[in-house]
Amino acid sequence: MDDLNKPTSERHVCIVGAGISGLRCADVLLSHGFKVTILEARDRIGGRICQSEGLGYTVDIGPNWIHAWTDSDVPHPIFKLATDTGTPLHHWNNKQLLFDSDGNKLPDESTDRLSTTLWDIIADAFTFSEEGHTKNGGKDIASTDSLQDFIRRRAAEVVSDEGERQLLVKMSEMFGAYVGEPVWKQSLRFAWMEECCGGDEMFVASNYSAILSRAAKPALDGATIRLSTCVVGVTSSVAFSPFQRQAVTVTTDVGETLSFDEVVMTTPLGWLKHNHDSVFSPALPPRLTSAISNLGLSQLEKVFITFPSVFWTAPSADKPFPCYTNWLTPHYAESTNPQHWPQEIWDLSSFAEPNNHPTILFYLYGDCSRHIVNSIYGKTPEEKHRFLDDFFRPYYSLLPGYDAADARCKPAAILATEWLKNELNGFGSYCNFQVGVEAADQDVLAFREGCAERRLWFCGEHAAPFEECGTVAGAYLSGENVARKILGVYGLGGEKAQGI
Ligand SMILES: Cc1cc2nc3c(=O)[nH]c(=O)nc-3n(C[C@H](O)[C@H](O)[C@H](O)COP(=O)(O)OP(=O)(O)OC[C@H]3O[C@@H](n4cnc5c(N)ncnc54)[C@H](O)[C@@H]3O)c2cc1C
Structure with a gap:
């Protein structure tokens, strides 16, 4: 004592x-x-x-993003550390490429319009959740209500076309990659606690x-x-x-x-x-x-696929390749993805020199993460490569410029994280606030x-x-x-x- x-x-x-x-x-x-x-x-x-050197250069297998707040005079501590250390940060071009469930590219006009509507609805959901919290700790919002429930309800009010409404709800699945579990598991009552996802988002271009x-x-x-x-x-x-x-x-x-x-x-x-x-x-x-x-524990995993060189070409010099590509509830890869888990990539070739590598980064969450990691865990590097290439080819092969016979379109290296098997991380990625x-x-x-x-x-x-x-x-x-x-x-x- x-x-x-x-x-x-x-x-x-x-x-x-x-x-x-x-x-x-x-x-x-x-x-x-x-x-x-x-x-x-x-x-x-x-x-x-x-970090890992598994691709032949250094990549972060944990965090990549800095979600900096924009509504305060106080500097964001990690943004400040990044600035102080000269760490290069990338602002994405805000363009996206969207494939529907049949693998058809959606017109840019509807992609842009629906994406804007979706983010407006998500912003409304944050406000609704925050107001509910301020009023009485969110008790007026059923603990069983999900963020996707809100999106469905609001889409019914603001999107008149049935097909577009369904598309918008499918697009909302992308929120899973922020919180590590599907959007229908995200508690609406505590959606306000995920609001950092709406700040100024930068990607660490080096590591x-x-x-x-x-x-x-x-x-x-x-x-x-x-x-x-x-x-x-x-x-x-x-x-x-x-x-x-x-x-x-x-x-x-x-x-x-x-x-x-x-x-x-x-x-x-x-x-x-x-x-x-x-x-x-x-x-x-x-x-x-x-x-x-x-508190919930999410399952975010990352899969980096690097190619001999960039084959996904920009339509023209003044129209850069979209930073983000999303495959909505794919129905055309039944043998590898019968659950139709949506897929998304970020184009890491768009960084400034020397960090521009011919690499795409898939973010996985929830059951899709669990499936991928359980399928590769303990396998040889060759077995992992084969499994991952077979799983992800139906998606990257839809990128413009793909040609199965072209050596540039065959992955040179694939790196998948395995947080699910990481005991010191409690077999998950980070906390989240799930329905219930x-x-x-x-x-x-x-x-x-x-x-x-x-x-x-x-x-x-x-x-x-x-x-x-x-x-x-x-x-x-x-x-x-x-x-x-x-x-x-x-x-x-x-x-x-x-x-x-
Ligand atoms: C795949 C993935 C992607 C992510 N992406 C982002 C992102 O883009 N942006 C972002 O801001 N955040 C992101 N995060 C979250 C971010 O990485 C974490 O919030 C943050 O790094 C957690 O820091 P921490 O100190 O709380 O925990 P940790 O970094 O986990 O530190 C805890 C430490 O405790 C040690 N430990 C555990 N058990 C014991 C024990 N029994 N005895 C001694 N030591 C022990 C561990 O080894 C570890 O070093 C991501 C996380 C993951 C997994």
């Missing part, structure tokens, strides 16, 4: 996990004189921010490594970072008085027991779902165990509050500012927030992090 008057230099905080939230938390605590030890299960820092290095520098310089150290137990107890606090002990996978003044858990939501029962002693309080089960959730905002708040009385704290993308959950910026701010809460315990300021 100790008291709160010890100098901060003797205060020892353990941060479990060296992802962006843990690194930011360490930065704030170190700058206030705390001693910080980070225990990280992987043999590297960064968590979900990570996130410079951003990560800059964010990690204070921790690398000032903290003790133990890699390949997996935490398997955390024992804490309630203080007898606010001035007499018990140490928290952490057990690692090699049987060590380490004592700290405070412990911050940054382990992902999915990891908490699978492990909280066995790791925390005593068990976490009901407000936290409910939050762990109430009653009070997602309260669940996020429960994480942000943590168990101060037990010196046990939580941060990460699931404890972020409401509209930043599931993002790098949200995780970063959650780390800052928890550090400020700890500062508050020791009478060191403790003002809130931005957006919290």
Whole structure:
């Protein structure tokens, strides 16, 4: 037992996990004189921010986007890190190519018009959800209502042509690639918490490594970072008085027991779902165990296909190739996709030199992700390549310029992520708010509050500012927030992090 008057230099905080939230938390605590030890299960820092060389050049297999807010004078922290490090950001050309269920290209005019209508409806859904939340926590919106229910209802009001209405509803499936699960699973009551998807969206044209290095520098310089150290137990107890606090002990996978003044858990939501029962002693309080089960875990996966050179040609120099192509509920690939999962790609060849590679990036979500990863997991590189090429050829072969006999149209390399099989990520990608959730905002708040009385704290993308959950910026701010809460315990300021 100790008291709160010890100098901060003797205060020892353990941060479990060296992802962006843990690194930011360490930065704030170190700058206030705390001693910080980070225990990280992987043999590297960064968590979900990570890269692969599998295509022959470096790509991010986790985040690529920066969803920067535009309605605040306060700079977006990750946009700022990108700017400070000279990380090239790409603004897409806002053009899209759309194929209907039979594989026919839709006229550009209807694609553009319907896309504008769809985004207007989504903006209305955010407003409707936000107003419902402000009024009475969203209770007037049935927890069973989905974002797609709203889109269907509004489309019935504003799109008179039946065929176009159906098309618009199919187009709304693209929201799945934002939240990692289908749009019909997205809670309407908590759609407002996904509003970051409507901000200024930029794509990191190189990769996130410079951003990560800059964010990690204070921790690398000032903290003790133990890699390949997996935490398997955390024992804490309630203080007898606010001035007499018990140490928290952490057990690692090699049987060590380490004592700290405070412990911050940054382990992902999915990891908490699978492990909280066995790791925390005593068990976490009901407000936290409910939050762990109430918040949804999404399944976003990425498949990069790179070709010997770009065969998908722009119609003319003044009309660039659309950045985004969408195959709506395809019915022409029954043997490989009998569930008609929609497909979408982003054209990574449109970046400025030297980041313009002849690569298209498919985003998968929900059951389609699960199908793809389960089909390739544990297979040889050749088997993976064959399966993935067979699965995705019905889509890329519809791009203009495709010719089966042309060597330029045969994938040179294919890289698929396998987050579904990643134990340290809890077998998923990031949190989301699915139909059925009653009070997602309260669940996020429960994480942000943590168990101060037990010196046990939580941060990460699931404890972020409401509209930043599931993002790098949200995780970063959650780390800052928890550090400020700890500062508050020791009478060191403790003002809130931005957006919290
Ligand atoms: C495929 C994919 C695409 C994404 N795209 C975007 C995007 O474009 N833009 C965006 O803003 N966000 C995106 N995200 C989300 C973003 O990556 C996360 O929100 C953010 O990186 C999470 O940071 P974190 O610190 O909360 O968690 P993590 O980065 O997961 O850090 C947690 C750390 O805890 C460690 N750990 C786990 N268990 C233990 C243990 N028992 N002991 C010790 N250490 C442990 C892990 O190894 C990890 O390093 C994407 C995520 C995925 C998976």
